[in-house]
Amino acid sequence: MKKPSVQRQLEDFEVLCREAGLPVTVQRQVVYEDLIRRCDHPTADQVFETVSRQMPQISRTTVYRVLETLVELGVVRRICHPGTAVRFDGRHEPHHHLVCRECQKVIDYERSALPAVPLPKGKPRGFVVEDYSIQLLGRCAECRKKR
Amino acid sequence: MKKPSVQRQLEDFEVLCREAGLPVTVQRQVVYEDLIRRCDHPTADQVFETVSRQMPQISRTTVYRVLETLVELGVVRRICHPGTAVRFDGRHEPHHHLVCRECQKVIDYERSALPAVPLPKGKPRGFVVEDYSIQLLGRCAECRKKR
DNA sequence: TCTCGTTTTGATACAATATACCATCTAGAA
DNA sequence: TTCTAGATGGTATATTGTATCAAAACGAGA
Numbered sequence: 001m002k003k004p005s006v007q008r009q010l011e012d013f014e015v016l017c018r019e020a021g022l023p024v025t026v027q028r029q030v031v032y033e034d035l036i037r038r039c040d041h042p043t044a045d046q047v048f049e050t051v052s053r054q055m056p057q058i059s060r061t062t063v064y065r066v067l068e069t070l071v072e073l074g075v076v077r078r079i080c081h082p083g084t085a086v087r088f089d090g091r092h093e094p095h096h097h098l099v100c101r102e103c104q105k106v107i108d109y110e111r112s113a114l115p116a117v118p119l120p121k122g123k124p125r126g127f128v129v130e131d132y133s134i135q136l137l138g139r140c141a142e143c144r145k146k147r
Numbered sequence: 148m149k150k151p152s153v154q155r156q157l158e159d160f161e162v163l164c165r166e167a168g169l170p171v172t173v174q175r176q177v178v179y180e181d182l183i184r185r186c187d188h189p190t191a192d193q194v195f196e197t198v199s200r201q202m203p204q205i206s207r208t209t210v211y212r213v214l215e216t217l218v219e220l221g222v223v224r225r226i227c228h229p230g231t232a233v234r235f236d237g238r239h240e241p242h243h244h245l246v247c248r249e250c251q252k253v254i255d256y257e258r259s260a261l262p263a264v265p266l267p268k269g270k271p272r273g274f275v276v277e278d279y280s281i282q283l284l285g286r287c288a289e290c291r292k293k294r
Numbered sequence: 295t296c297t298c299g300t301t302t303t304g305a306t307a308c309a310a311t312a313t314a315c316c317a318t319c320t321a322g323a324a
Numbered sequence: 325t326t327c328t329a330g331a332t333g334g335t336a337t338a339t340t341g342t343a344t345c346a347a348a349a350c351g352a353g354a
Contacts, residue, residue, distance in 0.1 A: 023321045025331065045311075059333040064312065066331095080227035080246065080282055084341065085311060098274045099227060107272055117261055117281060125254055126288025127245045134264060135227055135280045141273025170350045172302065192340070206304040211341065213302095231312065232340060296354085303348070313338070320331070 003093070009036050016073055030055055031066040035076055035090030041106055043085040080135070081106055096133055100140040109136060151239070156183050163220055177202055178213040182223055182237030188253050190232040227282070228253055243280055247287040256283060 004012075013032055017024045034051050035042070042050075048063040067088055070076035079089045079097070082104045096109040119129050151159075160179055164171045181198050182189070189197075195210040214235055217223035226236045226244070230251045243256040266276050 023329090023331070025321070027332070043311085057333080061313080061334075062332055078229035078251070080229050082225040082227050082233065084233055086229065086231055097227075098272060098276070100274070101277075104225075107274070109271060113267060113271070114264055117264065120260060120283070123288075124256060124260070124283075125245060126291075127247070127254070127283065127285045128291065129245070129283045129285040130248075131284045133282045133284065135282065136267070136271075136274065136276045137278045137280065138274045138276040141270075144273075144275065170301065172350070174303070190340080204304080208305075208342085209303055298351105298353090300352100301348105301350075303346105305345095305347105307342105307344085309340100309342070311338100311340070313336100315334100315336080317334095318332080321329095322327105323329100324325100324327080 027062050028066050041079050041087040041089050043087055098136045102143040105140055174209050175213050188226050188234040188236050190234055245283045249290040252287055
């Protein structure tokens with residue numbers, strides 16, 4: 001799985017917006033670029049904080065709204081997280097997550113490190129299953145040190 | 148995997164509290180019982196709402212605090228969820244989750260329906276992995292109907 | 295059973311996170 | 325360049341979670 005360049009991803013994003021009939025605003029571009037450049041799983045406020053450094057007049061509301069739009073477009077995911085704020089992930093390639101049971105940190109884990117899971121056939125409980133992600137639950141190094 | 152009766156789980160809970168040196172308060176019992184009786188993955192406020200029907204004087208703060216205590220005791224889990232509020236799960240048996248990408252509903256999925264995943268050996272990124280859970284991402288029946 | 299010390303609880307205030315609303319502005323079509 | 329649908333910015337408000345502290349409850353020991 002080759003990782004596309006940031007430039008390439010931004011171009012694709014522009015095409016996608018046009019296809020969806022959405023104006024390509026600088027706010028949408030800046031927020032999306034921030035998300036694909038960073039490797040953590042930021043909250044909306046964390047994105048707002050970094051983005052407002054290069055674009056001080058951007059509104060917090062806009063960042064929240066743009067993030068929702070990106071999720072609807074399918075270029076960004078809300079990740080499943082045990083904490084108190086929604087977190088976003090701009091990675092395209094599917095991957096798993098290491099979740100610390102104490103501090104609730106979430107770290108990416110290469111998909112290739114685990115055998116593939118066959119998706120269920122049919123529609124369990126009415127769900128059409130399109131993809132999957134494994135959460136590996138445990139303790140991170142820092143939390144283990146504390147004990 | 149036999150599901151223990153509610154009565155039995157409450158007795159075990161009492162023993163666990165005493166072992167941990169925690170007083171067995173009615174609030175702790177009522178909140179725990181509510182969690183093991185319900186099959187969804189409620190937020191703290193949802194637990195507060197149902198519990199306050201049988202115990203109108205209970206405080207919202209207490210429900211939040213008791214839920215944290217139950218997590219620390221290990222009888223309840225914070226589940227990983229893409230939404231805006233922390234959600235809790237009183238089930239003991241490990242299980243997977245069906246996650247709707249549109250409405251973010253999370254439904255249990257029997258663990259036996261998928262092949263077992265071997266846990267990684269060693270400590271990837273310093274994590275000691277103790278367990279895992281698979282999220283099956285897709286669309287639920289209601290959301291599909293809307294389109 | 296009663297008393298006492300520790301811990302929990304309830305209530306309020308506050309903080310953090312997310313959404314509603316609307317006047318203004320901008321992207322992109324004509 | 326002009327026009328218009330839709331996006332943005334700013335404020336207000338809703339939702340979710342935490343801090344604080346006096347009063348009450350648990351449960352150990354008499």
